[in-house]
Amino acid sequence: xxxxxxxxxxxxxxxxxxxxxxxxxxxxxxxxxxxxxxxxxxxxxxxxxxxxxxxxxxxxxxxxxxxxxxxxxxxxxxxxxxxxxxxxxxxxxxxxxxxxxxxxxxx
Amino acid sequence: xxxxxxxxxxxxxxxxxxxxxxxxxxxxxxxxxxxxxxxxxxxxxxxxxxxxxxxxxxxxxxxxxxxxxxxxxxxxxxxxxxxxxxxxxxxxxxxxxxxxxxxxxxxxxxxxxxxxxxxxxxx
Numbered sequence: 594x595x596x597x598x599x600x601x602x603x604x605x606x607x608x609x610x611x612x613x614x615x616x617x618x619x620x621x622x623x624x625x626x627x628x629x630x631x632x633x634x635x636x637x638x639x640x641x642x643x644x645x646x647x648x649x650x651x652x653x654x655x656x657x658x659x660x661x662x663x664x665x666x667x668x669x670x671x672x673x674x675x676x677x678x679x680x681x682x683x684x685x686x687x688x689x690x691x692x693x694x695x696x697x698x699x700x
Numbered sequence: 701x702x703x704x705x706x707x708x709x710x711x712x713x714x715x716x717x718x719x720x721x722x723x724x725x726x727x728x729x730x731x732x733x734x735x736x737x738x739x740x741x742x743x744x745x746x747x748x749x750x751x752x753x754x755x756x757x758x759x760x761x762x763x764x765x766x767x768x769x770x771x772x773x774x775x776x777x778x779x780x781x782x783x784x785x786x787x788x789x790x791x792x793x794x795x796x797x798x799x800x801x802x803x804x805x806x807x808x809x810x811x812x813x814x815x816x817x818x819x820x821x822x823x
Contacts, residue, residue, distance in 0.1 A: 594762075628809040630745075637795055637813035638737075638745065644807040681745050685799070685808035689761045690735070692745040 595620045597682055599693035606700060612669040614696045616682035621662045626685040629658055629667045631678045632695070638681065642667065672700055702726040704734075704796050704814035711820045717784040720817045722796030724777040730754040732798040734779035735810065736770065740792040748794075751779055752801065786821045793818050 596619045606612055616627070629642040640649040642658040645665050655670045669676055679695045703725040710718050722734060736748040749760035751770040758770050764783070772779045779796060794817045797810035 625807040626804075630810075632739075632745065637816055638797075638810070639813075640809055640811050643809035643811075647807070649809075649811070679744075683745075683747075683810075685803070688759050690747050690750075692737075692747060695744045 594689055594691060595622065595684055595687055597684055597691055597693035599680075599682060599696050601696060602694070603697045603699060606672055606698070608672050608674060608700060610672050612667075612672055612676070612698055614667040614669075614680055614698075616660075616665045616667070616693050618663045618665075618684060620686075622665075622684045622686045624661055624665075627660070627665050628683050628685070630681045630683065630692075632681060633678045641680070669698075672698075674700055676700060702798075702812050704798065704812055706794075706796060706814040706817045709818040709820070711822065712786050714787055714821055714823055716786050716821075717782055718786060718819050719780055719782040720794050720796075720819070722779045722781070722814050724779070724798070727798075729774060729777040730801075732800055734770075734772065735797045735799055736768075736781045737795045737797060738792040739795070740789065748781070750799070753779065754801075783819075786819075788821050791819065791821045 598617045600615045624645040627645040630638040632638045646658040657668045659666050679697045681695045682693045705723045707721040730753045733750045735750040753772050769782045796814040
């Protein structure tokens, strides 16, 4: 299993600041198989990024993704109150298509 | 438009089974895998497995291998996830999500999700 480890577990920041979330894979993952999701209580996960760095439709450009190999990063610039959520990475390189354990963003 | 519509909330006793459905609208059902993901309260997202609608081939996560069965009815564009031997720690919200078949030639991601089905296991 290609386990994904996200850090930090919780991130507490202020509106307008920049958030940097990390996702580290145990084995190398092709960028086209790395996605990021935003999860709010009572809602299904929302796709934010695919191919590690491509924003999904309707995602504000304050969200950006980068990385390759075993380390990927989600950056949220200019935090807004509505960005309060848990963020998950997921790999599709090899089954099981595991998620990271999530990073909780507090604003 | 594309939608995945899941069945309603369930309350089950320990040891029972639950079956959750996921009906697809607005796209060709056979063009996308249906994956199942759950979230236990206070925990993260957990991938359970997937089914290929055309062939009914399945791929289950190790932790659910002996308790989960994923099926589909292509005539009504609906996928099902049945979990047996329910325990209190199976109390969770269960989601279905689609994944493009053959995405390995482009990119892979879940672009549409069902609304979630809460399952409560309690005596």
